[in-house]
Amino acid sequence: MNTKLSSKRFSVGYESVNTNSSKINDSVTPITVTWENIEVKTRKKGKSLLNRVSGIAKPGEMVALMGTSGAGKTTLLNVLMDRNMKGLEKKGTVKVNGKAIGEKISLISGFAQQQEIFIPTLTVKEYLMIQAKLRMKANKSTRIERVEEIMDMLGLQKCRNSKIGNPGLVKGISGGEARRLTFACELLSNPSLLFADEPTSGLDSFMAATVVQIMRDLANSGRTLIAIIHQPTADLYFQFDKIIFLSLGRTAFMGTPEESIQFFSDCGHPIPKNFNPPEWIQEKLSVQPIEEIESYQRIMNIIQVFETTKFSKTSTIELQMIPSTKLPPFIENPGFFVETGALLKRASIDVIRSPAQMRMKLIQKIVMGLFIGSLYWQQPLDWRGVRNTNSALYFLIAELTFSTMFGIMTFMEHELPLIAREYHDGLFYVISYYVSRCLSYLPLFTFDGAIMVIISYWMIGLNNTLQQVLKSILIAVLVEQSATSCGLFLACLFETTSVAIAFAVPISGLFALLSGLYGNTNNFPVYIQWMQWTSWFRYGFEGLVVNQWTKIDNPKFSNFFRDFILDQFSFKADNYPMDVIGLGSIVLFFYVAGYVALLVRIRMSR
Incomplete structure (x- = not known):
């Protein structure tokens, strides 16, 4: 049954995968x-997930973690990587070359996740070049050479200029190409240790063989590979150097594929002829719904037999004899400016290549500008016209707020898994990502509001001196940025967009009530009056109203009428500078709060 793949180059679609590339043998x-006596329990209920699990993975070995659902495979992989341990209690030791390094293991290893998470609007080459800038301290020509060789090695040249896409949403590369792209990203930093979570799941047999062959050659180059494997074919099963079967959170077997067949035969479960060995073994290690008691007895018997065999004893001896040797160099952070530049390029491409969002925002603002301008067309300078003009100014503030805030809150839910993974891989600081993302959204959530104000400005008949027009645009930009920063803060604070929106609706409504339009704020109770200074509706509305009525090109309009209009809202004629400062302070506060929320959330995600 041992049918190890020997070919060093084989076809993938119309392109070949060159597993004999020089870069794979770096x-x-x-x-x-090594991991010894690993025990994991849930904190709340104390449920045991792993119980006294020990093992070893050596250089040049490709190790498969196998077992049925709930056996403890993913938990063990998370323990080894020191990730996703939230809500769990762990005992035991994990060592790399005889040293316990904890979460720093991410800085010397790669992790190919089961779920391919990318920026869908980037091409394969663009994505790899940005990853190379984050993972490699090298000049541009070296990074280009590295990317080209890895694309050639993994058969990605054919799709190098294709957008990655998002299954079901944006057409892009195939599932097999996406899986190979995951490995390509991890290989850029030339890790000595590589983890993989079900790398063959969801692939057809040929593509699964391709992925396993890549892993096989990576192991042959001296790397250590540990992967969760689900229902492999017999051919793929025998590609692995070591198989670890888990069941009920304990080790049921650890040894070579050939030894597993002999072991289960000795346990009274010989594999029938023409039956896939891993499927048969996993069936014997699973709890059958109707035969729970018999299943538990069978599994515990297999575990007890294993613990008394030479396989378990040999592993125990090896764990005690591992010397402490040097570690590979940790992945070095490229620095704030380098990583911020790379992330800004990635984020900007993503924004530019999302034309639907840009188009809809521009159309929305143009339509609303025309609608507000038509609704309040050329208001006369009488009391009815004054009220209508003030209402138009308020609706500009409202439109700049609601569409912006609710529009920007959707991005974080889909992007956070990628950012959390890259951060824990040591690729960048959270502040670098946050600054780059905010800057990428700045034009999109600035110019559209200014366009809406400009369109409606002359239609309403607002005072059109150059100074007043520019002041109105400044207020509009600051109001839209206030809504943007608040939306970003809520998106970073809450796990889902629906929860963020549910919280944003009453908050934005409260800020709107404090604008001054719905009541003179000086008449509010004392314990509520202070809240108006937290509302960008208040600063924005006052800024536009003061700017409009401070200078009127009409000799009959005196300061008396100006002050009378402003006094209805408790506004003052010289408050425009304070409104600008107030809006700027709100923008700064929410951007800083958003960063803190994102930092805490990402750090807790480990």
Whole structure:
């Protein structure tokens, strides 16, 4: 049954995968990973997920973690990587080359996740070039050479200029190409240790064989590979150097594929002829719905037999004899400005290549500008016209707020898994990502509001001196940025967009009530009056109203009428500078609060 793939180059679609590339054989520091007496329980209920699990993975070995659902495979992989341990209590030790390094293991390893998470609007080459800038401290020509060789090695040249896409939403590369792109990103930093979570799941047999062949050659180059494998074919099963079967949170077997067949035969479960060995073994290690008691007895018997065999004893001896040797160099952070520049380029491309969002925002603002301008067309300078003009100014503030705030809150829910993974891989600081993302959205959530104000300005008949027009645009930009920063803060604070929106609706409504349009704020109770200074509706509305009525090109319009109009809202004629400062302070506060919320959320995600 041992049918190890020997070919060093084989076809993938219309393109070949060159597993004999020089880059796959880059020299690496040998890594031995050991884990001893690992116990994991949930904090709340104390449910045992792993119980006294031990094992070892050596340089050049490709190790498969196998077992049925709930056996503990993912938990063990998370323990080894020191990730996703929220709500869990862990005992035992994990060592790399004889040293316990904790979460720093991310800085010397790669992790190919089961779920491919990318920026869908980027092409394969663009994505890899940005990843290379984040993962490699090298000049541009070296990064280009590295990317080209890895694309050639993994058969990605055919789709190099294709957008990655998003299954079901944006057409892009195939599932097999996406899986290979995941490996390509991790190989850029030439890790000595590579983890993979079900790398063959969701692929057809040929593509699964392609991925396993890539892993096989990576192991042959001296790297250590540990992967969760689900229902492999017999051919793929025998590609692995070591198989670890888990069941009920304990080790049921650890050894070579050939030894697993002999072991289960000795346990009274010989594999029938023409039956896939891993499927048969996993069936014997699973709890059958109707035969729970018999299943538990069978599994515990297999575990007890394993613990008394030479396989378990050999592993125990090896764990005690592993010497402490040097570690490979940690991945170095490229620095704030380099990583911010790379992330800004990635985010800007994503925004530019999302024409639907840009188009809809521009259309929306143009339509609303025309609508407000038509609704309040050329208001006369009488009391009815004054009231209508003030209403028009308020509606400009409202439109700049609601569409902006609710529009920007959708991005974080889909992007956070990618950002959290890259951050924990040591690729960048959270502040670098946050600054780059905010800057990428700045034009999109600035110019559209200014366009709406300009369109409606002369239609309403507002005072059109150059100074007043520019002051109105400044207020509009600051109001839209206030809504943008608040939306970003809520998106970073809450896990889902629906929860963020549910919280944003009453908050924005409260800010709107404090604008002054719905009541003179000086008449509010004392314990509520202070809240008006937290509302950008208040600062924005006052700024536009003061700017409009401070200078009127009409000799009959005196300061008396100006002050009378402003006094209805408790506004003052010289408050425009304070309104600008107030809006700027709100923008700064929410941007800083959003960063803190994102930082806490990402750090807790580990």
